[in-house]
Structure formats: C-alpha cells, structure tokens
Amino acid sequence: MTRTVPTYQRTYPVSPDGNPFVHNDLGLYTQNHPVPPADIAERRAYLVGSGIGALLAAAFLIRDGRMPGCNITVLEQLAVPGGSFDGAGDTDKGFIARGGREMGQHFECFWDIMREIPALEMPEPYTVLDEFRTVNENDPNIDPCRVIHHCGRRRDTYKMGLNKKGQRAVIKLLMAKEEATYGKTIEDWFDADFLASNFYTLFKTMFAFQQYESLTEMKRYMHRFLQYFPGFSDLSCLRFSRYNQFESFVLPLTRWLKDKGVVFQYDTCVDDLEMIITSGRKVVTGIRFHRTDGQEGTIDVAEKDLVLATIGSCTESTGYGDMDTVPPFLTDQPRGAWTLWRNLAKKSAVFGRPDVFCSDPHKTVWESASFSFMGADHPFLKKIHELTGNDPLSGRTVTGGIITAEDSGWCLSLTMNRQPQFRAQPKDWGVAWAYGLYPHALGNCVRKPMIECTGEEVLKEYCYHFGLIGQFEEIKRRTKVRLATMPYITSFFMPRRAGDRPEVIPDGCVNLGLLGQFVETPDDCVFTTEGSARTAMMAVYGLLDLDRDVPPIWPAQYDVRALLAAAKTMNDGRLPGEKALNRFLRGTYYEDILP
Secondary structure (H helix, E strand, O other): OHHHHHHHHHOEEEEEOOOOOOOOOOOHHHHHOOOOOOOOOHHHHHHHHEHHHHHHHHHHHHHHHOOOOOHHHOOOOOOEEEEOOOOOOOOOOOOOOOOOOEEEEHHHHHHHHOOOOOOOOOOOOEEEEHHHHHHHHHOOOOOOOEEOOOOOEEEOOOOOOHHHHHHHHHHHHHHOHHHHHOOOHHHOOOOHHOOOOOOHHHHHHHHHOOOOOOHHHHHHHHHHOHHHHHHHHOOOOOOOOOEEEHHHHHHHHHHHHOOOOOEEEEOEEEEEEEEEEEEEEEEEEEEEEEEEOEEEEEEEEEHHHHHHEOOOOOOOOOOOOOEOOOOOOOOOOOOOOOHHHHHHHOOOOHHHOOOHOOOHHHHOEEEEEEEEEEEOOOOOHHHHHHHHHOOOOOOOOOOOEEEEEOOOOOEEEEEEOOOOOOOOOOOOOEEEEEEEEOOOEEEOOOOOOOHHOOOHHHHHHHHHHOOOHHHHHHHOOOOOEEEEEEEEOOHOOOOOOOOOOEEEEOEEEEEEEEEEEEOOOOOOOOHHHHHHHHHHHHHHHHHHHOOOOOOOOHHHHHHHHHHHHHHHHHOOOOOOHHHHHHHHOOOOOOOOOOO
C-alpha cells in the first residue's frame, strides 16, 4: 500500500533530504485541462469491449486527450453496449439485471468524468453526477432490515460480534505488508469464530466474498472502504442510482459518445492482438476479430494509434433461465475477453496469468435472480414494506441495500432499489434483484442446489425465508422470474500473487493499455465501478502522456477520525481506550475528533 506518489502524481513535493512525500492532491489544482499531443487528430483509438471501463476510456480520450470522436472505434462482442452493466426486459418476460454495483462518494475517477456527461433526465446543464447526487441527497440511503432469520424475522445488526482475537486479526491484516497476503485465503488468516461473526456475515454478503477467496483482496477492501465501517450495519454508507445502472450510466454515456462521433461496432469479438515484440518494446500492429455471422478479419493498427483492451470478464458464459427453465452452468473454456487475455499471456509474462482466475468456475460461480412482482398488493411487496417500513412503490429508497437471510443454505440476499427500476416498468410493479452466494449448497425448503433450480423453485426458497411460503401459489401466479448463472462472477477474487494481474500499461507497451477488473491498480480494489474507471484514466493519461494527475485513492485509511470511528464500530460501539483518550484530548483543539 501507500504507493500512490509515482503511480498517480506526475509531480510531487520533495523534502530537503531528497525524499518525495504524498500531498494527496485531490483539490481543484489537479483538475486542469491537459495539453494533448500535437498529432492527436491523426491518431486512432480502438476500444476492445464496451464495458464501463472502455466507455469511460473513450470519454477520457475525447475530453482530456482531445481526440476526435470519429477517430474512436468500439469493438463489442454483444449486440448492445455496457458489458456487465446490463439491464433489460419487458412486461412479457419480466425485467433483468445480472448484477448491481454499490457506489459511494469517493469514486474519484468515475465522478471526474461523469460530472461532464449530460444527465439522463434532468435538463441542461445538469450532468449524470448532478442527477445521482440530487437523488441521494434528497432520499438518503439506509437499510432498516439488513439481516433476517427464522423465516422472515428481522435481526439487529448493530453489534459486530468480534471477540478480541478477531479484532486483533483485523488490525494485524491492516498492518501487514501486502506481500504477506499473497496466495493466502481469508480462512488462512481468520479463525472459525471470526467467520461466524456478524461482521463477516455483513462483509461477505455485501461484497460477495467466499472464505476460500483472496486475503489480498479482502485487505484492499478494508483499506479502501475503512470509512464505510460506521455505516456497515445499515448500509447508510452507500449510494444508488435512480434507475438500474444500464439506464442511469451506460445510456447517457453512450449517447454522449455517439454525439461526439464515436463508432460502435457490435457483434464483433476480438480474439488476439498482433504485436511486434523486441527488446524493451511491444507494439500492436493488428486486431484479429471474428463476427457473429462467422466473418473473420484483421484491423491494421499504426504505432501511434491506441488499443485499449478489456481483459477477462466476470459475466462471460452467463447461462439464463426463467420460471420454468434451469439456467445452464457453462463450464467449458471461457471465451471472449478470456480468449484475448490468454493469447496475450502467451506472448509475454508482462500480460499476467489469466488461468489463476478462470480455471475453476465451480469456485467462482454464483447465481442471480430478478423478480418482477406484479400488482401493488403483491404479498412480497407487502412483506418488504413490513420489514423496512418503506412503501416499495413510493419512488423512494426501499430496502436501501441487500436483506440477507443468514440461515439460508444458499446464503440468499435480496434488494429492492427505488421503483421503478426500469423506465418501461409498470407503475404497480416492483422489481427486485437477488443472489445466492452458495449456489452448490442445498436449499432449506427446496432441497436442491440453487444452481439446479428453475425460477419457480428459486422463488419458493425466497418465499420460505421471507415467511411467505403459505402464499406461494398466489406469489407464483403474480411473479416473473429471470435467472442468471455466472461461472466467473467472482473470478477476480481468487487468491493471487504479484504478476498474476498485468499493469494497466504493461512493461514495454507503446500503444496498448489494459482495462477492467483484472488489471493491477495499486491500492484500489476490484468489483467496483471506480476500479474500471481508474484503469481507463490511467491507460489514456499514460499512453498520451497527458499532464494531469490521476486522482489518488481517497486517503480515509490515513485519517485519524476514520480510524477511530472504524475502531469503535468493530468493538460494538465502544471506542477502545476512550476514557484515556478523552482525558488526553479534553480542553485541546482536537477534543471533538472522537466519534
């Protein structure tokens, strides 16, 4: 950790002894307009994939690199943009999103560009950031019912339930050098008491961690989101968009890019990059692709052109199901962005080791469900109203985050964000998203693994855990279910070591940058919108040598106030050493910093 100076800042202060030190420049001084390369109008850029990272990279190329939009081409395997940022449906089949991303204020790279993109619904001059902030400041997020058990009974989650040994283990992890965690799992570090604690239940279900997954990544999460700890039990630390994230972010972003002239080429899967590799230099010369109709081809790339490629994909090989259909669990060799990454890795070790992440889909799979509840008097909507005290169809915050059934064999969670979640959604429908963290385990009511169930069976298991099994027939009649089994959804959480993930601009690469969740970004963590945005910003600024700093990670982990508040939370609301600290600080300038 703390490697932000050379990574994110072009210039930084130096002490009299010649050592650089971090100023954490996050203010207006760093928000300058960079000077683009003199030949930018003659250069072209090719974006491989149209996930949020690639879309943001295109936006950074236009805004900060001053590249003409018509010089940018996006090559997308699917028929629509957005990648994993999906959201679709209708009243016939029901609505679906494979997942959703928890968001916060300190997404420095993401909000940096989204404050420029025109809002989805608000008039000019308002932006996506304005729209997002207006919604959240006028309707603060809070989860009044974070955990249920015993068939739909609320359970208090204020106390973290960590014994002294567990608290020491957390502190030890925070203090450890990252190298000490390489190759280790969460259960290598923490004992059974910790893994059974309320804290770990909240942590694993909020972030979708398995105990056999990466200790390195858990450490990064703890550093990155230390400021979230006081809002951990009710998710008041989070912010959510007005609609599903495809409509709230991808639609306005792609609309802006197309208005600027960016070309989107769909149904095009990039398989490999042709490169000239010599001592110290790696230059992309061609992009090999195939199209859905079977056509194959190569796009020639000049040395001054840019290729920004998304490697790996957490939603590749998704199997879909519905009320009557079990979604297939596709465990064949992953394709798409995984094929590209594997072919790159064959060329040089600087491109990382993709098989570390995608070789065991049985460990990296979980399944999501999208429920469309039809009718304002739907029993499930009534139950959510009862549990949260919020009217699901009011247009305001509903669950405020996930509700987890802690005694569920599948480790089920469900969230209902502001309704309507889809602009095409009927006013008396409620759409909820849910997932099972343990899809291979037996259900408590449906005595089968989730991964082998139809939508009807998944719905029945949810009805059982929410205390609605007696009304199942009515609920079944008035609910549409769409399922998604994703074999690689947590593949980026697999235990890793240095070099498993490539750098954003791998050593020696002249015109290639790598994007997405499988690229190394010092101090930042994966499975976040900000992680993709940061790789986009680093790639564009690095390849074009733009004279503007990439904002460092928000330094909450170095803020004594955040550290004290986190310590109090971890100790069930009692600040360790509080009496002594009060005595020491009483009557001083700092007496008010204690939480």
